Amino acid sequence: MIDWGQSLKKILLKIKKYLSILLVSFRSQTSYRTDMIAQNIFFALIIFIFINLWNKIYSTRAVFAGYKKEEIIWYFIITEIITLTTQRFFFQISRQIKDGSIAYVLNKPYNYLLYIMSENAGSMIYKFISNSVIGIIMGTLFVSPLNLHILINLPHLLICIIFGVMIHFFLQTFIALSAMFVEDNSAFFWIYFKCIMIFGILIPIDVFPEKFFNILKYSPFAYITYAPAKLFLNFSFDMFYETLFFQVIYFIFALIISILLFKKGARHVSIQGG
Numbered sequence: 001m002i003d004w005g006q007s008l009k010k011i012l013l014k015i016k017k018y019l020s021i022l023l024v025s026f027r028s029q030t031s032y033r034t035d036m037i038a039q040n041i042f043f044a045l046i047i048f049i050f051i052n053l054w055n056k057i058y059s060t061r062a063v064f065a066g067y068k069k070e071e072i073i074w075y076f077i078i079t080e081i082i083t084l085t086t087q088r089f090f091f092q093i094s095r096q097i098k099d100g101s102i103a104y105v106l107n108k109p110y111n112y113l114l115y116i117m118s119e120n121a122g123s124m125i126y127k128f129i130s131n132s133v134i135g136i137i138m139g140t141l142f143v144s145p146l147n148l149h150i151l152i153n154l155p156h157l158l159i160c161i162i163f164g165v166m167i168h169f170f171l172q173t174f175i176a177l178s179a180m181f182v183e184d185n186s187a188f189f190w191i192y193f194k195c196i197m198i199f200g201i202l203i204p205i206d207v208f209p210e211k212f213f214n215i216l217k218y219s220p221f222a223y224i225t226y227a228p229a230k231l232f233l234n235f236s237f238d239m240f241y242e243t244l245f246f247q248v249i250y251f252i253f254a255l256i257i258s259i260l261l262f263k264k265g266a267r268h269v270s271i272q273g274g
Contacts, residue, residue, distance in 0.1 A: 075229045077138070163223075171220065
């Protein structure tokens with residue numbers, strides 16, 4: 001007979017273990033104030049540059065690809081918040097595999113993927129909060145104040161942004177885990193990152209020809225940045241449910257392929273440098 005009380009206790013202990021890792025990671029982000037200030041200045045500088053760039057572009061037109069100036073700048077701010085929240089995790093995981101330090105983690109009494117997710121979740125939460133504050137302040141000061149409908153639908157927007165971040169994270173994890181089989185996997189990451197940049201961050205995918213757009217709108221790139229940012233600009237429950245549906249599918253897909261690749265690599269690979 002199953003002891004449900006004991007099983008629940010074990011589950012809660014596991015949750016507490018990974019939550020502790022998350023909290024340590026979050027606190028470490030606030031400990032290095034110089035790095036914290038530098039990251040915030042860097043993000044603010046990016047936003048400032050692109051605000052001026054789009055101001056110049058819109059000086060000769062009122063609408064670009066169906067977007068007004070205020071909409072395109074807010075779109076860019078949201079996509080940058082999502083992207084910079086999960087920046088550079090690929091390099092961290094790849095480095096652990098290549099220098100053999102992953103061996104120390106594999107011998108610990110926790111799941112490596114859950115450990116990586118928990119460890120990075122702390123920094124992701126911190127970066128998301130700080131980038132959101134800076135982005136909203138700069139957008140409000142230099143572009144336009146937030147609309148009331150955004151504040152009303154903020155919980156729905158946050159759900160889609162979180163799923164976009166998690167899809168981005170696990171796709172990076174999958175590419176990073178390829179270091180178990182490939183000597184230099186950085187080319188895979190740069191191809192992936194350029195696709196993210198072109199198909200969703202810098203400009204909305206609406207600007208592409210209709211046939212190409214119809215393909216891109218069902219790609220994972222669209223649901224990492226484009227769909228959440230589009231929802232931010234023009235929220236509707238139909239768009240929310242459609243976005244969430246595809247995000248859940250791509251999240252499960254990214255999670256499963258990461259787990260399968262890790263299990264295969266952990267069984268067969270000889271850690272480089274370890």
